[in-house]
Amino acid sequence: MTERLFEGADWDFRTLQRITDACEEVALKDLGLDVYPNQIEVITAEQMLDAYSSVGMPLFYKHWSFGKHFAYHEASYRKGLMGLAYEIVINSSPCISYLMEENTATMQTLVIAHAAFGHNHFFKNNYLFKQWTDADGILDYLDFAKTYVMQCEDRYGRVEVERTLDAAHALMSHGIDRYPGKKKLDLRAEEKRAGRRRQHEEEVFNDLWRTVPKGAAKSRTALSIERRRKLLGLPQENLLYFLEKSAPRLAPWQRELLRIVRHIAQYFYPQSQTKVMNEGTATYVHYRIMTKLHEQGRISDGNFLEFLGSHTNVVFQPEFDDPRFSGFNPYALGFAVMQDIERIVTRPEDEDREWFPDIAGKNDVMGVLRDVWANYRDESFIAQFLSPKLMRHFRMFHLHDDPEERAGIRVDAIHDERGFRRVRRELARQHDVGFIDANIEVVDVDLSGDRRLILHHHVIKGSQLNETDAKRVLQHLADLWTYDVALIEVDSNDKVMREYVVSPRPISAVA
Amino acid sequence: MPIHIIDRRLNPGGKSLENRQRFLRRAKSLVQGAVKKTSQERDIKDVLEGGEVTIPLDGMHEPRFRRDGGTRDMVLPGNKKFIEGDYLQRSGQGSAKDSGPGEGDSEDAFRFVLSRDEFVDLFLDDLELPDLAKRKIAQTESEGIQRAGYTTSGSPSNISVGRTVRLALARRIALKRPRKDEIEELEAAIAACTDEDERVMLLAQLEKLKAKIKRIPFIDPLDIRFRRFETVPKPVAQAVMFCLMDVSGSMSEHMKDLAKRFYMLLYVFLKRRYKHVEIVFVRHTDRAEEVDEQTFFYGPASGGTLVSSALQAMHEIVRERFNPSDWNIYAAQASDGDNSYSDGELAGMLLTDKILPVCQFFAYLEVGESGGSAFDLSDSSLWTLYERLRNSGAPLSMRKVSERSEIFPVFHDLFQRRETAQEKAAP
DSSP states (O other): OOOOSOSSSOOOHHHHHHHHHHHHHIIIIISOOOOOOEEEEEEOHHHHHHHHHTTTOSOOOOOHHHHHHHHHHHHHHHTTSOOOOSEEEEOSSSEEEEEETTOOHHHHHHHIIIIIIIIHHHHHHOHHHHHHOOTTTHHHHHHHHHHHHHHHHHHHOHHHHHHHHHHHHHTGGGOOOOSOOOOOOOHHHHHHHHHHHHHHHHHTOOGGGGGSOOOOOOOHHHHHHHHHHHHHTOSBSOHHHHHHHHOTTOOHHHHHHHHHHHHHHHHHHHHHHOHHHHHHHHHHHHHHHHHHHHHTTSSOHHHHHHHHHHHHHHTOOOOTTSTTOOSOOHHHHHHHHHHHHHHHHHSOOHHHHHHOTTTTTOOOHHHHHHHHHHHOOHHHHHHHHOOHHHHHHHTOEEEEEOTTOSSOEEEEEESSTTTHHHHHHHHHHHTOHHHHSOEEEEEEEOTTTTOOEEEEEEOSTTOEEOHHHHHHHHHHHHHHHOSOEEEEEEOTTOOEEEEEEEOOOHHHHHO | OOOEEEEOTTSOOOTTHHHHHHHHHHTHHHHHHHHHHHHHHSOGGGGGGOEEEEEESGGGOOOOOOEEOSOEEEEESOOSSOOTTOEEOTTTTHHHHHTSSOOGGGGSEEEEEEOHHHHHHHHTTTBOOOHHHHHHHHHOEEEEEEEEEEESOOOGGGBOHHHHHHHHHHHHHHTTOOOHHHHHHHHHHHHHOOOHHHHHHHHHHHHHHHHHHHHSOSSOGGGOOEEEEEEEEEEOOEEEEEEEEEOSTTOOHHHHHHHHHHHHHHHHHHHHHOSEEEEEEEEESSSEEEEOHHHHHHOOOOOOOOHHHHHHHHHHHHHHHOOTTTOEEEEEEEEOSOOOGGGHHHHHHHIIIIIHHHOSEEEEEEEOOTTOGGGGTSOOHHHHHHHHHHHTTOOOEEEEEOSGGGHHHHHHHHHBSSOHHHHHHOO
């Protein structure tokens, strides 16, 4: 029998080292995980509160809103309304995990398995994180941002910097590129491609084409609109990017601030798209590691029971009519799907073979899971892997609430043969960021007139912008743009539902 | 793969402090309003305690593009009895409806906890010491001693061993003083040496090294350094606060309570400005005595009223214990205004000649019965006396109070940044 990692609840730094080594052994050998180097930091409750207010990052630029969040968290923590997280993990290389000092030894093991191996593997391998984040550079970048903001404050005044940052923060949710941009072209490849194109033209040359009549030439105005839009890169849904590149009267440092906020928003973009998967992965990994350690006799029965207690709390899913219900718990849903995949891969039933022909009975659990973790995000993950069995287990049902409908809220589908696919499609849609965030884009600028910036909000299912907030955000936008800004809400038939026009406040016109 | 485990617990805390200060600065007017409101509900002795305040979130709102309304779809867990095509009542089955996200409007009031310091800072923010007092602080300085580097001469008790040894070491290295192990090595080589010529040569070398050691001392007088001290002027950071109160029978509990509240505020205020604040309680009827706080406020006493006795007592205490060049002296007198007519002359003289010249600030608070508007009809004897003094240029601040809620505004008035009373009082 192997030696116990620890006895009771106490731990010291040697224990942590032993725990980490043991977890690493299971994670790398048994689960085949691929992780960034780990850095584990033990922090106090107060430091945890600090981290909360700067979105979990170890360093961040200074801004009053973080102070507000800190005051808020602190107040609710002091009153006992809110517990603190056991850990925070940062998508960086080395991957930093913060552990709370008051965790018991069992909890530290759980947390190390969860964060330092589960999340860490996900960060390193999931395609969204690979595409959008630079784990090696993020800490340096934040350091740069912090210093830069500080220098700006020294040079241009705190109030000015604060105003720009306020505006940038208001637009943060619309400062994201949703699709990977055009890659910088390699010039040599470009030349080759041009050659190939010429060759192709020569091969398919036929003089007959010349005689085919062309359509009517485009009118002049249409051409100039097209040209203008092309010049400004319109339509553009990344509002911060557009302002950074095209706002006429911003100072260079203001552009840089917008850029910083935009980069940080982009860095967090994958996290918002993979909540269920990320937590599901980490929970599945800690469950496997803890179970293994217990099997090996390195964790005592008592400590394992303690683990099971907190694990059960983490994956608890209240039902919709429970007062504790507040939507799907990403831990519960994620973990359930991961375990279900394990079941489908190892012990499939006929239903599973029909629904998941690719993975049913494949027997290589970790292989399948690693592939899932690498190549999906919440939306596609749920759309692909939520099984009828799980829908029955959670007793899911789909409600359709149309305010026009007098009779009430319709139950659109339930967990039965007719409803499985519809419920699943709807749940996947709820996790689609493209669907959650309002679809707003810059469509035009009145260059020949008063330089008014024109935005469109494409209203989906009649859900319009909240008026007070929209006006405030637009005010910020107008202050940056320094000319009028118009936001037009159009429905799917291009019918205008509402129009906002906001003029910049005089004070920022000076800035 | 190497794993770093780092203990961050000892890192300096308060990383969010600056953000927090920015937040408070931004929300200043809101927070200040909240602080004033909170402090009105509190006992004055708890004023210092900090605590929770609630501010409207309006000015602190961080707007985002949010959507609401429209048709909504949601998938929920825990279906027990519904089948496809059922309708749920909107109002009755509220639970299903409430479960949507979009709780953005719920935090329109924002509660958070202010620390003691933050609370008092905001509480006293627009108050300032009277100008006169500030001038005095700048002038009344005393000498203090402070470390100031090293010197080559001084008393033996001030030798800085570390610095001396460091210099000696540097000198020894620079002059290439042979080290002990070099000599030992050489001696060992001589002992092991068989060749006579070489032995002689090594011996000569050893002699040379030994001579060099003698020439270059381990510690030279040149190396010795002494800690140097400098006297620096130090602003006086202590204050004494005299609480003078009439405790004759005409003072009711209510009046004493008013006075107490005023003293408390003054104490809090001084405590912010001075490291060390002492309080002297002097109560008087027709004779004055220094008492402890308990007796001051609650002890029974009876007799006539002679204000001059209290002033005399204060003057003596100052002379005995509080040298005006070392102490900032503040005095606050509370009385219902009664005084023997015969005493006016003496009190006025004591005040102008003895007390006011050494005081930073002298406040007179005339307390009246609650709802005592009769107050305004005729000025009391003491008020008349003080008013006459003030009109002839004495630096006196005076106010009348009859309601508990007036205490803070009065205090505020007395210490406001642009102090009208002080303009009059400026010599």
